Amino acid sequence: MNNSTETEGFPSGIQALKTEILSSLHCALPGTVEAFDPETGTASVRPALKRNRRNGEPCEMPLLQDVPVFMPVPFEVNPGDACLLVFADCDIDAWFESGRAEVPLSGRQHSLSDAFAFVGFKTGRK
Numbered sequence: 001m002n003n004s005t006e007t008e009g010f011p012s013g014i015q016a017l018k019t020e021i022l023s024s025l026h027c028a029l030p031g032t033v034e035a036f037d038p039e040t041g042t043a044s045v046r047p048a049l050k051r052n053r054r055n056g057e058p059c060e061m062p063l064l065q066d067v068p069v070f071m072p073v074p075f076e077v078n079p080g081d082a083c084l085l086v087f088a089d090c091d092i093d094a095w096f097e098s099g100r101a102e103v104p105l106s107g108r109q110h111s112l113s114d115a116f117a118f119v120g121f122k123t124g125r126k
Contacts, residue, residue: 023052025110026110026111026112026115027087027110028084028085028086028087029048029049029061029084029085030047030048030049030084030085031045031047031048031064031082031083031117032046032048032081032082032083033045033077033078033079033081033083033117033119034046034063034079035079036069036077036081038077040066041068041069042066042069043067043069043077043083044064044065044066044067045063045064045067045083045085045115045117046060046061046063046064047061047064047085047112048082061112062112064085064113064115067085067115067116068092068096068116068117069083069116069117069118069119070117070119075120077119081119081120082119082121082122082123083118083119083120084117084118084121085115086115086116086118087110087112087115087116088110088114088115088116089109090104090107090108090109090114091104091105091106091107091111091113091114092104093105093106093113093114
């Protein structure tokens with residue numbers, strides 16, 4: 001079994017660039033619902049993990065607004081509910097407004113602005 005890292009032997013400049021790119025890429029994060037609008041099916045969600053700033057200091061991620069909530073069966077969503085945030089590959093605003101296939105309105109990729117919330121997870125919180 002090889003325990004070396006994928007980037008072993010990369011020049012430090014390339015490693016720094018990779019770290020910078022990956023630190024701005026969002027794919028999926030746990031989150032906590034702070035508010036839910038049953039009329040629109042969207043929530044305000046706080047990512048439940050902190051990010052490190054460039055200087056290594058931890059910081060909270062911003063509250064995400066108007067996040068579409070996945071509910072295959074309608075159920076009550078409440079503040080404090082755990083969820084999984086998944087970030088779309090591109091800007092979802094035009095699609096969310098029209099409900100049809102649309103050209104993205106911006107060049108955003110894996111942005112905090114393009115999150116979906118999957119609610120219904122049970123966490124260790126009482």
